[in-house]
Amino acid sequence: MLLDVSTAERIIQQHLPNWRVSDVDLAEAGNLSLAQTLAQTIVSDRAYPPYHRVMMDGIAVAWSAYNSGQRIFAIEGLAAAGMPPVTLSDPCACWEVMTGAVLPEGTDLVIPYEELKITGGQATVVQDSPRRSLDYVHLKGSDCSAGQEIMPAGSVINSPRYGILAALGYSQVAICHPPKVELIATGDELVAIAASPEPYQIRSSNVYALRSALHKSGYAEVGIVHLPDDPAAIRQHYQQARTQNQLLIYSGGVSQGKRDYLPQIWQELGVTQLFHGIAQRPGKPMWFGVDQQYQTVIVGLPGNPVSSLVCLHRYFLKLPKIWGKLTEKVVFIPNLTYFLPVQCTYTAQGEITVQPVKWQNSGDFLALADSDGFIELPQERSEFRAGECFPFYGWQ
Amino acid sequence: MLLDVSTAERIIQQHLPNWRVSDVDLAEAGNLSLAQTLAQTIVSDRAYPPYHRVMMDGIAVAWSAYNSGQRIFAIEGLAAAGMPPVTLSDPCACWEVMTGAVLPEGTDLVIPYEELKITGGQATVVQDSPRRSLDYVHLKGSDCSAGQEIMPAGSVINSPRYGILAALGYSQVAICHPPKVELIATGDELVAIAASPEPYQIRSSNVYALRSALHKSGYAEVGIVHLPDDPAAIRQHYQQARTQNQLLIYSGGVSQGKRDYLPQIWQELGVTQLFHGIAQRPGKPMWFGVDQQYQTVIVGLPGNPVSSLVCLHRYFLKLPKIWGKLTEKVVFIPNLTYFLPVQCTYTAQGEITVQPVKWQNSGDFLALADSDGFIELPQERSEFRAGECFPFYGWQ
Numbered sequence: 038m039l040l041d042v043s044t045a046e047r048i049i050q051q052h053l054p055n056w057r058v059s060d061v062d063l064a065e066a067g068n069l070s071l072a073q074t075l076a077q078t079i080v081s082d083r084a085y086p087p088y089h090r091v092m093m094d095g096i097a098v099a100w101s102a103y104n105s106g107q108r109i110f111a112i113e114g115l116a117a118a119g120m121p122p123v124t125l126s127d128p129c130a131c132w133e134v135m136t137g138a139v140l141p142e143g144t145d146l147v148i149p150y151e152e153l154k155i156t157g158g159q160a161t162v163v164q165d166s167p168r169r170s171l172d173y174v175h176l177k178g179s180d181c182s183a184g185q186e187i188m189p190a191g192s193v194i195n196s197p198r199y200g201i202l203a204a205l206g207y208s209q210v211a212i213c214h215p216p217k218v219e220l221i222a223t224g225d226e227l228v229a230i231a232a233s234p235e236p237y238q239i240r241s242s243n244v245y246a247l248r249s250a251l252h253k254s255g256y257a258e259v260g261i262v263h264l265p266d267d268p269a270a271i272r273q274h275y276q277q278a279r280t281q282n283q284l285l286i287y288s289g290g291v292s293q294g295k296r297d298y299l300p301q302i303w304q305e306l307g308v309t310q311l312f313h314g315i316a317q318r319p320g321k322p323m324w325f326g327v328d329q330q331y332q333t334v335i336v337g338l339p340g341n342p343v344s345s346l347v348c349l350h351r352y353f354l355k356l357p358k359i360w361g362k363l364t365e366k367v368v369f370i371p372n373l374t375y376f377l378p379v380q381c382t383y384t385a386q387g388e389i390t391v392q393p394v395k396w397q398n399s400g401d402f403l404a405l406a407d408s409d410g411f412i413e414l415p416q417e418r419s420e421f422r423a424g425e426c427f428p429f430y431g432w433q
Numbered sequence: 434m435l436l437d438v439s440t441a442e443r444i445i446q447q448h449l450p451n452w453r454v455s456d457v458d459l460a461e462a463g464n465l466s467l468a469q470t471l472a473q474t475i476v477s478d479r480a481y482p483p484y485h486r487v488m489m490d491g492i493a494v495a496w497s498a499y500n501s502g503q504r505i506f507a508i509e510g511l512a513a514a515g516m517p518p519v520t521l522s523d524p525c526a527c528w529e530v531m532t533g534a535v536l537p538e539g540t541d542l543v544i545p546y547e548e549l550k551i552t553g554g555q556a557t558v559v560q561d562s563p564r565r566s567l568d569y570v571h572l573k574g575s576d577c578s579a580g581q582e583i584m585p586a587g588s589v590i591n592s593p594r595y596g597i598l599a600a601l602g603y604s605q606v607a608i609c610h611p612p613k614v615e616l617i618a619t620g621d622e623l624v625a626i627a628a629s630p631e632p633y634q635i636r637s638s639n640v641y642a643l644r645s646a647l648h649k650s651g652y653a654e655v656g657i658v659h660l661p662d663d664p665a666a667i668r669q670h671y672q673q674a675r676t677q678n679q680l681l682i683y684s685g686g687v688s689q690g691k692r693d694y695l696p697q698i699w700q701e702l703g704v705t706q707l708f709h710g711i712a713q714r715p716g717k718p719m720w721f722g723v724d725q726q727y728q729t730v731i732v733g734l735p736g737n738p739v740s741s742l743v744c745l746h747r748y749f750l751k752l753p754k755i756w757g758k759l760t761e762k763v764v765f766i767p768n769l770t771y772f773l774p775v776q777c778t779y780t781a782q783g784e785i786t787v788q789p790v791k792w793q794n795s796g797d798f799l800a801l802a803d804s805d806g807f808i809e810l811p812q813e814r815s816e817f818r819a820g821e822c823f824p825f826y827g828w829q
Contacts, residue, residue, distance in 0.1 A: 202638075
C-alpha cells in the first residue's frame with residue numbers, strides 16, 4: 038500500500054509539469070534564481086578575444102627590435118581600449134597601449150609601465166625581465182572561435198554565465214521558468230497571521246513556509262488560498278484553480294481523519310490518483326495525482342509543518358545532490374525512510390558534517406529553527422553509525 | 434604599497450554600509466533571499482503547542498480505563514481541529530479525535546484508527562500494542578513556553594523560519610535589507626548587449642554579471658549606468674549618484690592606464706581613499722574609499738570580468754564559509770593571494786572537492802562558464818598539494 042521513497046520520486050518526476058520557456062531581456066532581467074536554467078544552447082557570435090588584446094598598460098613594440106637589443110623607443114601615439122586599430126609606422130618605435138586596446142599592427146610584445154621610464158616622448162626599458170614574443174598579448178580567437186558552443190541548454194544561470202550571455206550579445210535569451218503554483222491551506226483550525234487565535238486555533242503558517250521555499254527556488258508566481266474544511270468550498274475552489282495553475286499544492290486534509298475530504302473530492306472531480314501514502318516519516322499521508330483534462334498536477338502534503346516542508350524539498354525543489362557525514366549514531370526502528378532535521382557544518386577539512394537536532398516529534402516545528410536541513414536515512418536499516426554519509430537537503 | 438587580502442577584507446568590513454532595517458509584511462512578502470536576516474529577536478507569543486494537541490486520527494480515552502483492561506468505548510462525539518475544547522462526560526467512554534484537535538478534557542491517551550474497529554457508535558481496540566499514558570498527545574507547552582526566545586536577531590530567513598514567524602504571529606517583522614547599489618561600467622570600448630560591436634569594441638557585460646550576483650544575494654535595488662572614459666561625465670554622474678546610493682561599484686578605470694581617471698576624480702571630489710591595490714590575482718588594482726560627507730562607499734573593481742566577479746564575491750557578498758579539497762597540485766609563484774576558478778563536486782563521502790578549471794589568463798572569462806566558483810590560495814606559499822583544503826567561494 039505505501040510506496041517507497043524512490044518509487045514515489047520516480048512517479049513525481051514523470052508527471053511534474055515542464056518548466057515554461059520564455060525569453061528574458063538580459064539588460065532588464067530581474068532576479069533569476071540559481072535553479073533557473075538556459076533553454077537554448079549558447080554559441081559565440083565571433084572569436085574571443087575579437088582582436089589581439091593588450092593585457093597590461095604600457096608600450097607595444099616589435100619583438101624583433103627588442104630582441105635585437107633595442108631598449109629606447111620613440112612613442113608614436115596612445116592606443117586605448119575602444120579605439121580603432123592603429124599601425125606602427127617605424128618598426129623601431131612603439132605605441133603606448135592601455136589594457137583592453139587592440140594591439141597595434143606591427144607590434145607583438147607588450148612591456149608594462151612598471152618596467153619603463155617615459156620622458157620626452159620616449160619610453161626606456163629600465164627593468165630587464167626575461168621576455169618572450171607575445172608577452173601580455175591575449176591572442177585573437179585564443180579563448181574561442183566564432184560559432185563555438187559555450188554553454189549547453191540546461192546550464193544554471195549563475196553570475197559569470199549571466200555575464201557571458203551579455204558579452205556574446207544574447208540580449209534576449211530563452212530561459213526555463215518554474216510553473217505557476219497555488220498553495221492551498223485547509224483546516225478549520227487555521228487563522229490569519231495577524232489574527233489573535235483562540236486557544237484552540239493556530240495561525241496558518243505552512244503555506245508561507247512553502248511559498249518562501251518556492252520563491253528561493255525560482256518560483257515567481259506562487260498564490261496562496263485558505264479554505265475551510267468544507268467540501269463545497271473545496272470543490273468550488275478546485276474547479277477554478279485547475280484552469281489557472283499548473284501545480285496545486287494542498288497543505289492538510291489528506292490523512293485518514295473524518296475531515297480529510299480532499300482525496301475523495303479530487304476523485305469525484307476526475308483527478309487520477311497516482312499514489313496516496315509513502316513509507317516515510319514525516320510525510321506518510323502524502324498524496325499525488327494528475328488532472329488529465331486540465332494538465333494540472335495535484336499534490337496533497339500533510340498538514341504537519343515539518344512534513345510539508347520535508348516533502349516539498351525532497352520531491353519538488355531542484356537542490357544540489359549533497360552528502361553529509363553523521364556526527365552521532367541514530368537509531369530508527371520503523372520500516373520507513375526517516376527524514377531527520379540536522380545542523381550542517383562545513384569543516385576546514387573539506388567535509389560536510391550533519392548533527393541531528395533535538396526534537397520530540399514531527400509536530401515540534403519550532404525545533405526546525407535550529408536546523409539547516411535534513412538527511413535521508415534509508416528504510417531498510419534501523420541503525421546509522423557516526424561517520425556514515427547520507428543525502429542532505431538544505432532548507433531553501 | 435599593496436595590502437594583503439585579510440587587511441583589505443578588514444578595512445572593507447569596517448566601512449561597508451549597514452544593511453537597512455525595515456518591516457516586511459509576512460503575508461505579502463515577496464522573494465527574500467537566504468542572505469537576508471532578522472533584525473529583531475523572535476519570542477513565542479504563547480506556549481506551543483497552545484493546547485494538549487492530538488497527534489493521530491483515532492479516539493481519546495482515559496488511561497485509567499484502558500489500563501484497567503477496558504477495550505470497548507462508547508463514542509461521545511467527534512473533536513476536530515479548530516473546535517473549541519470538549520469534555521469526556523463518562524470516564525469509560527471516548528471521543529473520536531482528529532489530528533490537531535484539542536485533547537478532550539478527561540482523556541489522556543490517543544489510540545489511532547489503524548488499531549481500532551468502529552461500529553454502531555462504539556470503538557473497539559483490535560490491536561494490542563504496548564501503550565503508555567499520553568501516547569500521541571503533544572503536551573501543551575512542551576515545545577516552548579510563552580515569551581521564550583525562538584530565534585535571535587541575525588538569523589537568516591530560510592523557509593522553516595519563515596513559517597515559524599507566521600505561526601508566532603509576526604505579521605510585520607523587521608528584516609535587514611541590503612543597501613541600494615549602483616553599478617557603473619566605464620570604458621569607451623563598451624557597447625550595449627543588443628549592439629553589434631565593431632571589431633575593436635566589446636559588449637558591456639561585467640555590470641550584468643555583478644548585478645546577477647547581487648540579486649542572488651538579496652540586493653533588490655541595483656542600478657546600472659554606463660559612462661564613457663570622459664572625466665566631465667564621470668564627475669557629473671558621481672555628484673548625483675553619491676546622494677542616491679549607499680554603495681557605488683565601478684567596473685574599470687582604476688588601473689595605471691592613461692584613461693583610468695577614477696581615483697583622481699574621486700579624490701578631487703572629496704572621497705577618502707582607504708586603499709588602492711591588493712596583493713592578489715586577479716583583482717590587484719582594486720580601489721576602495723568612502724565619501725564621508727554623503728556616507729557613500731565607493732568601490733573600484735578592475736574592468737577584467739574575472740577580477741570584478743572574484744572581488745565582489747570575496748569581499749562583498751555574504752557567503753557561507755566552505756572549504757574544498759584540491760584534486761590536483763597547483764603551483765603559483767608570484768607573491769600574491771591566488772583566486773583560482775574551480776569546479777566543485779560533492780562526494781558521497783561527505784566531501785567537497787575542487788578541481789581547477791583550465792584557463793589561460795584572467796582575461797579568459799569564457800572559461801568561467803565551466804566553473805562553480807573559486808578557491809583562495811594563500812600568498813605566503815607557492816605550492817598547493819592535492820588533498821589540501823582551501824576556502825571555496827561559490828558563484829552566486
